[in-house]
Amino acid sequence: MIFDSYEAYKQADFKPKVCILGSGPAGTTIARKLGAAGIPVVVLEAGSREFSDESQDFYRGKTVGDFYFDLDITRLRFMGGSSNHWAGWCRVLDSQDFEPKAWAPDTGWPISRADIEPYLKEVHDILELPDFRPDVPVSDDIRWVQLIKSPAVRFGEKFADELDRSKNIAIVLNTYATELIGDGKRVTGAKLWSNGQDAGTFSADYFVTCTGGLENSRLLLWSNERSNGGVVPNAAALGRYWMEHPTFEGGNAILANYSEFEVDASNEAFFSPTLAAMERLQIMNFGIRLIESPYPNVKKLIADLACTAPNMAEWMSSQLDQRLRCAAQLYVAWEQAPLASNQIELSKTDVDHAGVPRIELHWKKSPLERRTLLEGLRLFGTTLAQKNLGRVRIDDWISNGGDYPTNEETAGHHHMGGTRMGTDVLKSVVDANCRVHGMDNLYVGGSSVFCTSGQCNPTTTITALACRLGEHLGKVISV
């Protein structure tokens, strides 16, 4: 069932067991799992069926530190959430991403990749993915990895009919849960705002916040402040360890045989470090994306190479005569070291139309990440040269320690951390089952529970974790 307003929903006299906040990939997946298990669930979606400037305005906020996107641009507030502008790249975090790294504090998850693997078949069906091929080692240092360009499922569109037909799932649009009320053991209700005004308090046995990698922290910080710590009793890490995937053009490559690397329809290929290389160089994970260079760029690249290695440039020139596809731009996206100082705070001065403080995001890239960028490109370049697969030129601003450019991709619009998973209540917010520490009936879904980010886009892992949480909740409720 889909209701366009809270008023319409109230007339249906639906009795949910679980209340999910947010209808993005995590919220929709958990709702479908619970609905299939015969558990009545309501999904409160703050936005409507379509994009609107009025709804997006609730997402405005401020960033302190490094340059970042406007917070009302980098996510979407309507049915289906940020899947509505997702590019569709898919890959699950690597096994090594779940392991602690001695050289990077506060890394490591309380679960392993094996814990989410049983759900990958389901994830492939949801995201319409073919099977992934295994990684291909290019050298002892570099793996050729696969990111699948999926059809970019818009969860609101894809599942609208199914959700509308469901007797166990009620999607309630235009209904904003401004605050959870808790007594330090349980959430007792959610305050709602609908139709431009307070709409009372909503009750359910279980609550799952799936409002996104920024908004989950905002909701819980505000709720906790209002309930005097009654919603997140162990709040030392709440809002902290926030992460993105910084993304910049890092250089260019000349390739001996471009087609040697199987590329997808968008002619892109991806490369990541082995764990051994990360350990040796003490760097984070990264992904180097090859994007075919336009012809004028290739000519400039050859001219530049001619100044340093004339014979090599001559060879390159002959390659260019034989095939146009022989050079690539290198885009690097990397894993951020989890830092408590990268955090979401509530603004002290600015509130949205419902009176909820807006986000103040504190975000800075660390020296370890800068080293990851440089050493990552060196690793890749060395591998290509050693194997005679090609040659790499690293951009000057990276080699010379210049500032990050402000006119490039900057980051992936991937919002991770803030309510991270863990066993230490001082450094995490939820346990291995995504339940808020100390709370009997409050769970968190989505990438805000990520402990580390790996190098790949988060949606596949978000969906797998949501399948796992949906199944877990189903078991808890059925007992």
Added chain:
Amino acid sequence: MSRFIKKMSRRAIVQALIALPALSLFRNQPAPANPDEIDRDEIVEINGWILRRSDLA
């Protein structure tokens, strides 16, 4: 030894010190490389390019 130094003028001592680095004994230079010993596969980074040494020929 000290008598010998005392007899030298200050100017002569300074000139000797200046000349010392010019002696091959004090120069930190390897013997001229044998072309056969150059590792042509060595990876070098020049002007941002990551190349094999043989690329520079």
